[in-house]
Structure formats: structure tokens, C-alpha cells
Amino acid sequence: MPELPEVETIKLVLQRKIVGLTIKNVEVRSAKTFLGKTEDVIGKKVAGVWRRAKMLGIDLNSATLLFHLKMTGQLIYIPNDKRLTINDKRFIGGHPTEDMVGPMPNPHTRVIFTFSDPLRPRSEASGSHLYFNDQRRFGWVKVIDSRLRGNDKKGVIPVSSVIPNLIGNLGPEPLEKGFTWQILKSNLLKHKSMPIKVALMDQTVVSGVGNIYSNEACFNARLDPRTKVGNLTDRQFESLHRGALKALRDGIKHGGSTRAHFVDPEGHRGYFLDYAFVYGLDKHPCKVCKTEIKKISLGGRGTYFCQHCQK
DNA sequence: TGCCCCCTGCAG
DNA sequence: CTGCAGGGGGCA
DSSP states (O other): OOOHHHHHHHHHHHHHHTTTOEEEEEEESOTTTEESOGGGTTTOBOOEEEEETTEEEEEOSSEEEEEEOTTTEEEEEEOTTOOOOOOOOOEETTEEOSBOOOSSSOTTEEEEEEEEOSSSTTSTTTTOEEEEEETTOOOEEEEEEGGGSOOOGGGOOOTTTSSHHHHTTOOOOTTSTTOOHHHHHHHHGGGTTSBHHHHHTOTTTSSSOOHHHHHHHHHHTTOOTTOBGGGOOHHHHHHHHHHHHHHHHHHHHTTOBOSSSOOOTTSBOOBGGGTOSSTTOTTSBOTTTOOBOEEEEETTEEEEEOTTTOO
């Protein structure tokens, strides 16, 4: 489900909610979702929460829980004293309502983490739960021995030294300093004959960009998504770089994109799609020029663009 | 580079 | 009923 902005949104909420708590229990309801031994994480304290590409890490010092939510994964945090209220999904104006978290656990709950708070045992965080829901079961959480991790100096998770076989081949983080348009160009040129929109989704070119934000990046750059990488001028590489960063930053600013499943750990949907120019808007007028947005398939994924604005 | 697959559910 | 959905691994 989530691309970089959605995982980033989840990360920011979890950093506020679970750092300092201790994992008291792990209930695995879908064996293929939880890869590792629960006893390797039970009793351990959450030291931090980080994101790399579309993956989320919960740092337990001696171990790390590494999540990939794929298409339909959700992480929902429920404080101990909260009775489940929120509705199931109802749609208004084509978008899910503000809160779409129903009772937890639900039939899509695959793993349940229970926390204790040794310092404040009577707080609402003690006995709270983190639910990993995943309708399609593409997602997973792996227990990683932290000895496999590099040194994270300055609190920054090193890019390729972390968990090499899982993370090592990922391309650069687009929102980190140092990700220049020249680097994007050089990485994209691995795929000279590929459409730019498809190449942007290759996680070894740049990490975290998926179908929504690659469509928006092409619109922001006013480039036809079918353009072959090898045909771009330097000026266009620069536009694409700027367009991708703008899409990702706007995504984070609006709390991510909710097409059908995404909610943050508090059950709030994201609003980026209200501001999207092309994604999901086929047959709608372009917000810039009123030309009808067209939908095609590229690399097997829905691709939306304005034939007038994007050349 | 382009399928097919993993799986489930919803819209058309 | 068929096709499609924020991902991505494996196979020709």
C-alpha cells in the first residue's frame, strides 16, 4: 500500500506513541506474515522507529522489527483505555471518511503486539496494542538480529550498511541531502529505453517512489510518462527530480494518500489525493488546462497523465 | 524487459 | 463475472 509518504507518516506517529514502551506479548495470527521468533522481541524495549524506502523499522536495540506493508498493510495503535468506536469504511465523495478503523482486532489482523510501560504502568500506553492488519497478506514483518546492522552514527540509519540483504540494494533516499538531479539522472540511465514513469518506480534508482507519486512526479515535471529515459535532456532530468521531490513532500504534508486502505496508526486517512493532479483522475478535466486526463497501462500499472500539459 | 504470482475484495 | 488495486520477487 504505502509509498514513502505513507510510511513516513506512520513513522512519525509511532515515534510519538511507542518509543520507550516494552513489548509484552506478540500474537501471530498469520504465520507467513511474521518471519522470525516472537521470543526474540518479547521483553524488549522500543528504542526508536525509522523508515528506509517503503520499509519501517522498530528498533529494539538487540533486535529490529522490519515491516513491509506492501499493498494493504496497516499499523494501528490502540491505547489501553480506548474502546473501539471508529466506523468501518464509508465513502464520501469518492474518498474514505476521516476514520476508517473498525474494531480491533479484525479479520485482517495478522499480528498483535502488546506493550507495557514499566515507568508508568498505569498510563494508557501500558497494555496498549499495535495491530498489523493486511488484507492481501503481501506484507511481512521480519525479526532482524541487530548485529547485522551497521553503526548508526548521529542517529542516522546508514543506507546500504543496514541489513544488507534486505536494504542494501535500495537506491538513495530522495528527501535526504545529497540526492541531486545528477544522481537521479545517472541512476535512471541504467534504463535508457524504459519509460520514465516506470524507471522512477525502480527502487534501486530512487527509493520510496511508487505508482501514485511517480504519476504525480511526471505531471509536476510536465513530462509525458511514456518518455524514454534516454531521450531526456538535462533540463528535463532536473524537472523530474524537482517534480518527484515536490510530490513526495506534498504527500507527507497531507498525511499520505488514501485510495482504499491507508490510515496512519491513529486511524486517520491521508489527504494527498485531494491535491493530486492526475492519479486516479482519468476522465476528469486537468486541473491546469481542463483537458481530459487519460489513463493507460505502463509496466502493468495504471498510468495517468494530461496529454496537453505533459510532453 | 515483461509477464506471472503472491492474496483478497470491490467496482463496473 | 472480469479486471483492477499505494508492491515487488522470480522467471524466461
